[in-house]
Amino acid sequence: MENRNNVTVFILLGLSHSKNIEITCFVLFLFCYIAIWMGNMLIMISITCSQLIEQPMYFFLNYLSLSDLCYTSTVTPKLMTDLLAERKSISYSNCMIQLFTTHLFGGIEIFILTGMAYDRYVAVCKPLHYTTIMSRQRCNAIIVACCTGGFIHSASQFLLTIFLPFCGPNEIDHYFCDVYPLLKLACSNTHIIGLLVIANSGLIALVTFVVLMLSYFFILYTIRAFSAESRSKALSTCTSHVTVVVLFFAPALFIYIRPATTFPEDKVFALFYTIIAPMFNPLIYTLRNAEMKSALKKVWCRHLPLEGK
Template sequence: MAFRNETRVTQFILLGLSNNPNLQIAFFLLFVVVYLLTVTGNVLIMVTIYLDSHLHSPMYFFLSHLSFLDLSLSTVTVPKYIVNFIRRSQTISFNECVTQLFFFHFIGGAECFHLTLMAYDRYVAICNPLRYTTIMNRQVCILLVVSVWVGGLFHGFGQAFPATQLPFCGPNEINHFFCDAHPLSVLACSSSFSSETADIINSGILTLLSFLVLAISYGFIITTILKIRSAEGRRKAFSTCAAHLMVVVLFFGPSVFIYLRPSVTFAADKLLSVFYSIVTPLLNPFIYTLRNQEVKKAMKKLGGRKVSSQVTNMN
């Protein structure tokens, strides 16, 4: 209550990506198109995996869950940006700002854990193929996914709570297109050292440790693949990991750069944030479907069912 009485700023102004009106329109159109494609692509993957019994395996279960996380991560930021543009308003209330900050890191943290989990799944499948179905049974898969959400929840609270303890009494312009810990902490009236430290620990260290676990997992995977005598076997094994590796690089690369340093305002930060929070969720469905024959076949089969159903109804 004492903090709430000291807080004078009740809303913030999101400066967005550019002050240029023409660029603002271009970004708005880009965000609308990208978001619609993101929703379509990720929902299509989830529906395909759910309806096709041949895809009811741990790998595709985790892929479906990744699509849900990608869709959720994009939904945290893009709709607010679109609504603000249409309403010709860049404001966001203090409570909305903290809520957006929480859910962004909640889902973003869960995605970090989930990508690490998918690397472990590939490790078991390639390094222990005979025990794969025993180790990665349904109960274990569900437990691992629940742990991903719990880890993301703690990460989200670890980011949002320090922000609520900062006194905001002066400037209220956030140099970003959504509320994040770095651009928000620089507006605090007092020293934000503790908040910045919490930010680096929760986001930076989380990202770095997840990336290290991923690197170690793939170190074992690559070593095992190179021992496979059959060239076709090596090609197939590498193919199953290549899509996941691409997603990991696209997601973790910008994240490590943004969160492994104190809060400094860089224009590049905003563009990198667009990349890993909006563009990457769009690319993931294409990366997995273009390199995965089973998913493509299942989608064609699903499309065939719809066409057949429509013809039957017409007759």
């Protein structure tokens, strides 16, 4: 592989060539990254230290928050460092590591969201069998399947890219290493590899999105017969998940479901699933969820003196 690969360092063109815009973006993303860590850690600690961890929905939410932290940390720190750097470079080996880890944690997140949709489907459509179907053993098996699926997806992307010859140029028109920008730089015919990438990333995103939408179609169909109060409660637990799914999947589908090509807008759309979605997930799940608010109060306010005492 070495004798066909003359590139040892890639140059990341980043989000903008304007220094003022880069400094503004750095401040914005710094606040976003702090908010991501604070929000997701708050959720993880609150769920782990309360009875919510016993409920499958929050069991999955705990792992979703962990995958959010891992996923955004593969991209955001490097992006912020590059925004202040004169030369935005990344070594070939670090580029391949970043490619592997972003798709690993991104894949895990996609599958966890699918698992959460299955949980909501069982809760609403098969309530009498819910505790039997969504046992802790089943929940653990789903998480293992999510991690395995993410690894297989990531390994496939990695293997499709690692053997590509790069002879120059070495400028990646993106703020992190992804498959499509790298295919553009390869000094060989990448048509077949491009189709395989679409079959991998594109189909996974599309199929899981369709499965998610079908689960919510069945949920909406089932709750028609519910009372107004029960219908409102069922919808409140599902709305948060649907919001997160749309925020994450819409830009991902735009990038990965089309032929292997790149557009300048890709960088903006990628911000949604690498930074924006992980930042809004804690807000979406806490602001619209009474149980989560109650758990936060119990965990974080238990040592505060009660009002009136």
